[in-house]
Amino acid sequence: GAAELGPYRHYMQKEIFEQPRAVADTLEGVQGIVPELFGDGALRVFKEVNSVLILACGTSYYSGCTAKYWLESIAKIPTQVEIASEYRYRDTVPDPSTLVVTISQSGETADTLAALRHAKSLGMDKTLTICNVSTSAMVRECKLAYVTRAGAEIGVASTKAFTTQLAGLFLLTLVLAQAKGRLSDEEEAQHVKAMRHLPAALQAVLALEPQVISWSEDFANKENALFLGRGLHYPIALEGALKLKEITYIHAEAYAAGELKHGPLALVTSEMPVVTVAPNDALLEKLKSNMQEVRARGGVLYVLADADTKIESEEGIHVIRMPEHYGPLSPLLHVVPLQLLAYHTACARGTDVDKPRNLAKSVTVE
């Protein structure tokens, strides 16, 4: 009811603003990188793991896609991410040394549970879930678990569940890296420090809301939008497009920016805003040339740059500058303005933000 909403208009907005608290709670018990954070006997399991298979649906699938970059670059563990409803019906080559990781806000999504049971039936008994509900079937049926502490999420479009999943997945990456002897004390200290800083960093990003509102005014009367990202931020572009579709009913697509010339460039006109997630990382120069390709076709860019990225607003380029440069945890921060963009665009269009048409919060039937 209204009392629970406090100063917010919708649950989604409230949940977006709860993210500093949700991530802080999720990481609260973390003093150092300790395998037992994932359950008794976790170290023994982690030492035997040679690869990771992530299974999930919807927004949870995109957090898995992000984690793949961390697991391969930091823990050096080959990682596959698969949509649960595809995996369960496909012939695969089971490997008992694979850690099967399910990601789920509710812990009750039918396809994800079925995919887990399918993996187990193939002899893969090293199972772990990143889940927001400690009493769920997912937690009961996995050997290991990390329970995120987002709290109840009511808006159908997932927000704080996503960022807390990312926090849990980053922790999993560090624990696996350590179990494999691939994490120096210095690296551990650096990563733990960065995780501790997340709540404050999220708070600072939320303060960008007025700038995002001004972008949303441009988006409200559009029917199509394109989201671009590269590397670690490609899944964030996908999640940004999903949020926009779900609650504004604007058709949105996300592309790995390098694929622009292989198709979506044909769609670019001044009527199709192009959102670009552009932190100052190794891929920035490549991304800038993708942006020029968009500008050359009259496309209008909406760029999320970080503090170190020297891209300025000019004709056809709208820049929101993030307060810092965040390194590997950058996806957790860059997703927030995209959540706010979808939210405020939906408000401007007058859609039912918390209960978008045709969608359910938890899909417990196939």
Ligand code: G6P
């Ligand atoms: C539904 C929800 C999404 C969610 C997905 C997976 O589609 O609307 O927000 O990401 O299910 O749900 P889960 O509870 O498994 O994360």
